[in-house]
Amino acid sequence: MNRVLLIDDDEELCEMLAEYLEAEGFEVAAAHNGEEGAQQALAGDADAVVLDIMLPGQSGLESLRQIRQQSLVPVIMLTAKGDDVDRIVGLELGADDYLPKPCNPRELVARLRAVLRRATPGMARDMLQVGDVTIRSAERVAEWAGERMALTSTEFNLLETLARQAGRVVSKEELSERVLGHPLSRYDRSVDVHVSNLRRKLGQLPDGRSPIQTVRGIGYQLVAV
Template structure:
């Protein structure tokens, strides 16, 4: 999980990016002007900034320069123009990557993952806990009521993804894209197989206070007992 500062004056684009980012377990902070972006950055110290170039007030280039004067936080620039000059300027003043509108939200999230792999979030907690469940986010090992549970790394990633948002139903396609990646060539049965094995392992674990519920025709949901 990372905290993302999303900056765009187009409300529709902002809400789409917010929805996709939250679906992948990230926390989000939204800003619609250059001044809001700088204030939000100072208040929240995000792990990554998605920054539109064309903004009311200070534009994206000015915001990028201001942030770079005080921080090495990764930034991805968003531009509506494909001219090389804009892209080169953004990279020259400190952006880590860029995307051009119109874009696929899935592509943007893939770029976020790629940048965060290069620059891991500094404030990521070591262990995620909810009730009796604990997942080590460095090794993706799992404990229930203090006892180790022998899950595969992929199963632990699925469990963490679901447990982070217990009220959200995740489709198989969402889990496949989030955890296997957009370039995975397999099908959704890979998700079903991992969850089937996970349930088999968890079935007899003492102290378990949750279950992975199937929402028929939709996907899966983490549910507290």
């Protein structure tokens, strides 16, 4: 049974979501402020976290920053509808996905199952090597020039997807479907932000470029050097 931590100051909403999630087979805990939520997330008892951005005291963004300093637990943000700034900042800080509030509980379940599925090691035992990038799928380990990278589950899956098609341009639509688990919607910059985060964690090619190249209007390509 997967354990989900809800961090939201709306206790009535938490009770409603908890009831729905438990009926779907999840074990649920809740925290109603950012400080307590971050502490519970870092205790290691949660398999995934649902985090509201608008929290009293310590904001959800600050809680996310605190969580990401020590943990790669999957995090889904709840953001105000149309609030693109908080959404992008959250993704830049390492959130795996987001949903606008008020959220549909059925969609939240689908997003949770998607991030948990991406965070669970698959059966593949193969190792991928693309230039200085090494990926061991079964262990969910990625290395750059022999140094282990600290990647979120979304970043790992993004890198693995690009590596499996190294040298070929992968469209944003395909990346959204395979990595985020849902179709790319209009004006959705989630893929771009995750690529930007991944680029910061990767090294550089001999000519100083990032190994992930943008193909304008299409998508991204991992350079097979």
